[in-house]
Amino acid sequence: MTKRTSAKYKIDRRMGENIWGRPKSPVNRREYAPGQHGQRRKGKMSDFGLQLRAKQKLKGHYGDLTEKQFRRIFAEAERIKGDTGELLIGLLERRLDAVVYRAKFVPTVFAARQFVNHGHVLVNGKKVNIPSYRVKEGDVIEVREKSKQLASVIEATQLPERDVPDYLEADHSKMTATFVRTPSLADVPFAVQMEPNLVIEFYAQN
Incomplete structure (x- = not known):
């Protein structure tokens, strides 16, 4: 922690x-x-x-x-x-921990950093454990198979307090998110x- x-x-x-x-x-x-x-x-x-x-x-x-x-x-x-x-x-917003948070794979941005650090995240099929890793447009971010059933992950996807912004395409059934484009200030929730x-x-x- x-x-x-x-x-x-x-x-x-x-x-x-x-x-x-x-x-x-x-x-x-x-x-x-x-x-x-x-x-x-x-x-x-x-x-x-x-x-x-x-x-x-x-x-x-x-x-x-x-x-x-x-x-x-x-x-x-x-x-x-x-x-x-x-x-x-x-x-x-292109930081990997920020993308993981925006995609609602975790409940908080603090949890996102830890989640990435602990190796739960793949970028284009490869494990990345550096929270500051910068994603590119078109990159696919995925929760590792073993981590998809973590209670904290399932709970985070159901949080009513925030929505996934439209510069990400998230599929919570597969626990994947595609970074569609770099957002402007007005796009970020x-x-x-x-x-x-x-x-x-x-x-x-x-």
Whole structure:
């Protein structure tokens, strides 16, 4: 179990938003930050604070990304010609753990990382156990035969709280998903508003 798994709801409370849209999030009950001073921190946020929060929210949504990993992905998005914010989202969504999560093979993005790490996933018929592995359009992601009957997998496919986005074609009877295309920001079913433009501003100034 990763360190961040136990803290996933703390991220929600620090942000004051249910960033994965999960029914168990404490934000559904109280919308203030953790700690004894959490209820008092409602003043107007500075531009830096808004930018930092946007970065933390986006980075936190993808689970166990370190600052170094996130910065590297951002730098790559910056190098490619086009809209840096859209490219950043596209690169994050092409991570294998993100695809496994979006395909509803697992209940959380934290579980997706562990699921991939433990060798439960095949890409185009070959085992891949690197969560950051970048899938390509047309790649077929499949739950390994031995893992298809895991209770957690079966439960995840039936979760009512989220749907499989249309840039993936998922077949839960076969436990396969095809990565159809790289999504734009508008395509990704984030439970809260993500602001990659503020992330760009954050890195431009820091």
